[in-house]
Amino acid sequence: MADLKIYNSLTRKKDVFTPITPGHLGMYVCGPTVYSDVHLGNCRTFISFDIIYRYFLYLGYKVRYVRNITDAGHLEGDRDEGDDKFSKKARLEQLEPMEIVQKYTLGFHKVMELFNNLPPTIEPTATGHISEQIEMVKHILKNGYAYEVDGTVYFDVEKYNKEKPYGILTNRKLEELLEGTRELGGQDEKKGRLDFALWIKAKPEHLMQWPSPWGMGFPGWHIECSAMSGKYLGTQFDIHGGGMDLAATHHTNEIAQSEACYNVSPARYWIHTNMLTVNGARMSKSAGNGFLPGELFTGDHPLLEKAYSPMTVRFFMLQTHYRSTLDFSNEALQAAEKGLKRLWEAYQNLKQLSSQQLPDTPADAALDVRVRELVKGFDDSMNDDFNTAKVLANMFELTPVINSLRGGQIPPGSISRSTFAFLNKQFTVYLKDVFGLREDSAGDNGRLEGVLQLLIQIRKEARAKRDFVTSDKIRNELNEQGIILKDEKDGNVSWSFG
RNA sequence: GGUCCUGUGGCCGAGUGGCUAGGCAGAGCUCUGCAAAAGCUCGUACAGCGGUUCGAAUCCGCUCGGGACCUCCA
Numbered sequence: 155m156a157d158l159k160i161y162n163s164l165t166r167k168k169d170v171f172t173p174i175t176p177g178h179l180g181m182y183v184c185g186p187t188v189y190s191d192v193h194l195g196n197c198r199t200f201i202s203f204d205i206i207y208r209y210f211l212y213l214g215y216k217v218r219y220v221r222n223i224t225d226a227g228h229l230e231g232d233r234d235e236g237d238d239k240f241s242k243k244a245r246l247e248q249l250e251p252m253e254i255v256q257k258y259t260l261g262f263h264k265v266m267e268l269f270n271n272l273p274p275t276i277e278p279t280a281t282g283h284i285s286e287q288i289e290m291v292k293h294i295l296k297n298g299y300a301y302e303v304d305g306t307v308y309f310d311v312e313k314y315n316k317e318k319p320y321g322i323l324t325n326r327k328l329e330e331l332l333e334g335t336r337e338l339g340g341q342d343e344k345k346g347r348l349d350f351a352l353w354i355k356a357k358p359e360h361l362m363q364w365p366s367p368w369g370m371g372f373p374g375w376h377i378e379c380s381a382m383s384g385k386y387l388g389t390q391f392d393i394h395g396g397g398m399d400l401a402a403t404h405h406t407n408e409i410a411q412s413e414a415c416y417n418v419s420p421a422r423y424w425i426h427t428n429m430l431t432v433n434g435a436r437m438s439k440s441a442g443n444g445f446l447p448g449e450l451f452t453g454d455h456p457l458l459e460k461a462y463s464p465m466t467v468r469f470f471m472l473q474t475h476y477r478s479t480l481d482f483s484n485e486a487l488q489a490a491e492k493g494l495k496r497l498w499e500a501y502q503n504l505k506q507l508s509s510q511q512l513p514d515t516p517a518d519a520a521l522d523v524r525v526r527e528l529v530k531g532f533d534d535s536m537n538d539d540f541n542t543a544k545v546l547a548n549m550f551e552l553t554p555v556i557n558s559l560r561g562g563q564i565p566p567g568s569i570s571r572s573t574f575a576f577l578n579k580q581f582t583v584y585l586k587d588v589f590g591l592r593e594d595s596a597g598d599n600g601r602l603e604g605v606l607q608l609l610i611q612i613r614k615e616a617r618a619k620r621d622f623v624t625s626d627k628i629r630n631e632l633n634e635q636g637i638i639l640k641d642e643k644d645g646n647v648s649w650s651f652g
Numbered sequence: 653g654g655u656c657c658u659g660u661g662g663c664c665g666a667g668u669g670g671c672u673a674g675g676c677a678g679a680g681c682u683c684u685g686c687a688a689a690a691g692c693u694c695g696u697a698c699a700g701c702g703g704u705u706c707g708a709a710u711c712c713g714c715u716c717g718g719g720a721c722c723u724c725c726a
Contacts, residue, residue, distance in 0.1 A: 187725080193726090199726035239724080324721075326656095331722070403721090403722085428657090429726075434718070437726095475666075478665085485676080490664085541666075543674080546675080547675080551673085554692090562691095563690080563691050563692085617685080626687085629688085638689075639689090
């Protein structure tokens with residue numbers, strides 16, 4: 155099999171992927187902090203990794219895909235003081251912190267399902283792994299890379315940096331980082347400005363706190379990923395992923411923690427997905443320019459001209475490489491909607507063709523070769539750092555061939571039986587299994603189909619009698635209901651939702 | 653200020669040193685009772701200026717523009 159190349163943030167180039175254990179993949183992706191609704195930018199990351207997960211499954215790997223739910227700690231701003239996000243939100247909504255967690259976790263899962271993302275194989279929560287996190291902090295303390303001040307434990311970045319480069323993931327030297335850091339007022343307890351908390355002392359009024367060797371407190375905001383990835387994937391595993399915004403702090407600190415604890419770099423390949431932007435600026439919770447998936451599906455947002463379905467959005471994202479920023483606009487979304495429709499209808503035409511008899515030797519050898527090359531290109535493109543956009547381009551090049559085969563513009567038998575089988579299999583597998591696209595309006599199609607066939611039959615009879623008043627009435631009124639009838643060359647009539 | 657990424661035809665977007673990306677929109681044609689759909693044809697783009705090269709949108713330098721990170725964020 156051809157090599158799979160992955161752009162590795164650690165080496166800043168495309169590396170050939172070699173698993174630690176042949177045939178197995180361990181992948182950790184930073185999940186959401188469930189104190190509010192996920193917005194579309196978050197979804198992009200999870201969709202990107204869903205495609206990566208699906209591609210490894212397609213390649214036959216046994217994958218352990220761990221994606222955490224952050225439901226503890228995390229202060230508002232890294233000031234090591236004040237409220238954590240859950241307590242704040244809990245007070246705001248007058249709920250228990252765990253009710254907040256439950257509410258937004260359920261919402262998150264619902265959205266993931268709408269986008270047809272496969273669930274990870276393990277989805278651990280931070281609150282469920284407090285003892286593992288405490289153990290890890292103890293270990294780091296014992297190894298001398300952390301210190302305790304009045305119930306709070308800090309990671310000693312400068313000491314660590316003397317032995318191992320701290321900023322390797324983003325290619326920065328400690329001195330440069332120090333220059334960029336502001337003086338933190340009233341933060342005397344930290345020895346170094348870059349030091350970050352592993353464990354934080356809780357004030358009595360804190361809603362979420364746990365006992366520890368250093369008193370009542372809660373975990374710092376990087377340790378959970380280190381503890382849980384270590385627990386479920388081992389101290390070193392294949393792939394660690396997350397949004398690009400996490401690289402500079404969160405992932406940098408994860409590497410430092412794992413090195414300080416186990417003396418090993420946690421992941422061999424780091425994959426970072428790029429941001430979703432709106433009018434050129436990054437979509438983020440704090441900027442307030444975030445779209446919620448629900449607003450998108452209903453079209454209920456000032457910037458949206460209409461509603462867009464989850465599959466349109468998924469397809470829209472697939473048209474751009476995961477490491478490029480993706481700008482969100484009505485025009486782009488509408489183009490995606492139409493493009494997906496075209497692709498989907500080609501797929502349906504392909505299914506219609508499946509029963510045809512084909513020769514062993516193609517009548518049109520050049521076409522036969524071209525089809526094979528395009529289909530083969532699916533794997534080649536994915537092997538080049540998951541180039542989904544290129545795969546789609548190939549699919550679109552195959553679309554007129556499929557449609558012509560169906561419509562008769564290309565005579566049957568032009569391609570061989572084996573080529574057709576290859577096309578049929580790969581087109582289907584890629585569309586559904588690798589890209590995870592599915593029919594949007596799956597619903598009451600069973601009965602609707604029957605009714606439509608009746609109307610199509612009546613219209614056909616009217617047309618045979620040249621009663622175009624009746625035939626046009628049927629077509630036009632169905633059109634108003636959002637159903638489009640299409641007369642095909644051979645006299646067949648197909649329909650689709652407008 | 654520091655570390656990076658990026659600038660492609662009307663819009664969105666892939667991309668390899670030399671061969672048509674693709675989608676959407678637009679124009680023409682074929683088919684059709686008409687329409688829609690489908691099929692065919694059409695744009696010769698790569699921020700600017702230099703350099704390397706037989707040859708660069710693709711490599712290097714500079715200039716200009718956009719963005720991310722350095723502070724919670726996928």
